[in-house]
Amino acid sequence: MSQNARDTAPTSRHGVVALSDTGAQWVLVNMAANVADRLQADAAASNHIGWCEAQHRAIVLTDAQVDHVAGLLSLRDGSPIDLYATPAVFEALSRSLPVLPVLQHYCGVHWHIIPVAGETQCASFRVEQLPHLEFTALATQGPTPPYLAEHETQSAAGHSIAIAVRDRDSGQRLFCAPGAVALGYTELDWMRSADCVLIDGLTTWPADEPEDDWQARRKVLLGVPPRAQGGACPDGFECASDGMVIDL
Template identity: 45%
Template sequence: MHALVLGSAAGGGFPQWNCNCTLCARARRGDESLSTRTQSSVAVSDDGLSWILLNASPDIAQQVHDNPQLHPRGGGRDTPIRAVILLDAHLDHVAGLLSLREGPPLHLYCTPAVMDDLTHVLRIVPVLRSYCDVQWHPIPVGDGQTDATFAVAGCVDLCFHAIALEGKAPPYSPRRAARGTGDTIALDVVDRRSGRRLFYAPGLARVGPRELGWMRAADCVLADGTFWCEEEMPEAGLSRKTARDMGHLPQRDRLIDGALQRGMMTVLAGLPARHKLLVHINNTNPILDPDSPERRELERHGIEVAHDGMEIVL
């Protein structure tokens, strides 16, 4: 199995176009120690030739340009992208669908909750259908169903397992304040030939026993790396919202209602996976600086920070 990190930043990318935080300002001034990053997306393949997108970033055109694995190979029009699997309906994970309108029929895999938002609220799907055929393949998670196994034509040696997560629907969704099932999923991707497993969860609000079990079984974990600490945005003077308010588990341990909750760094440090990586990294997160004490702390725990163009072969 091949996993290609197309984009490693959270919404807005890095540097973010309207942000003048310390890290964005340094990157904009040309600090060579800071790598620019596009918005979060990963592609997976069973042979390195046919690829499936896990989320469609607004930066998908740039990501295809930057990764020759996704370039057309023959004929007047061609793409090795066989399908798109959406893990949620947030703008930074779905807006890139509009850039795929010139291609062949778009095979879209997502839960009914996500499809409902994209059809009736954001209305990306009706717009797309004015340009190309959109074929929806439902992932049956929701209404009490918390997981589902499915396959994708074009990558027959990969088996996908969707796992419902505690997460928030997008701000535009009428379900934003509700606690439903199917708004956010993680993916467990298994190579049928080798048995190797990839766990991908760019949006993870908490890690309970169920999520931890899936993560422990994986050879590679690509997990939510949005924030370093709970109060990161308020402390930077950029927002009143905490990591919890935005549906993300920070790297550092935090107190929730007087109880200590393990952060992502503690969770990942205890996993047996060969590859443990953080992805979907916000522009305020100090781990973007390779010389920061926060990055060194991650490295001491055997945790990597994913970067655009990183390819992992399992």
């Protein structure tokens, strides 16, 4: 399993995670505006993840935050988009921030529902482009997009998710939570068994959960954490950098 954080140099900007099982096809986790612009302007970056020749481009959304979805409209020219998201995220991007109706008039969007909603806090799903990887979505506590009306935020789950990914061939595991504000014990159970952990620099977790219990050999903070001194990561963590590559 390969993972790329697109762009180059330490950064606190929002980006994406690019996942692949064999290196032939790639799936992006979220789509920030600055990354979409680079995919359009930088042929090397676009070719690297195989989007130019792909019949379908695949994206998994962890939430509907503007910083994670603003780049979708920049992908309007090209092949259709296979979009994987929860019902709450699809609802937000269809009504409150109507990105999807606009894209339907250009490249087209194929909806793939991640069934985390209501009382369902955890669900497995498959990404067609990556048959060797198994995905699990976990409801997390994330910031509510300010553009949502109050009645749209009452769902028990689905506005923010983390994803746990397992390579069926190697058994290697990845835990990725780009927008989570706080992680609970359920998510931490998945993190403990992960070989690589990618979490937001602002994310917190219970104080009685020692990071020494995590078996991950790579622990990466996405964005410079506010507690870091001089941009340095806490002990045991790496700060994400543009263009970072992780092979598992």
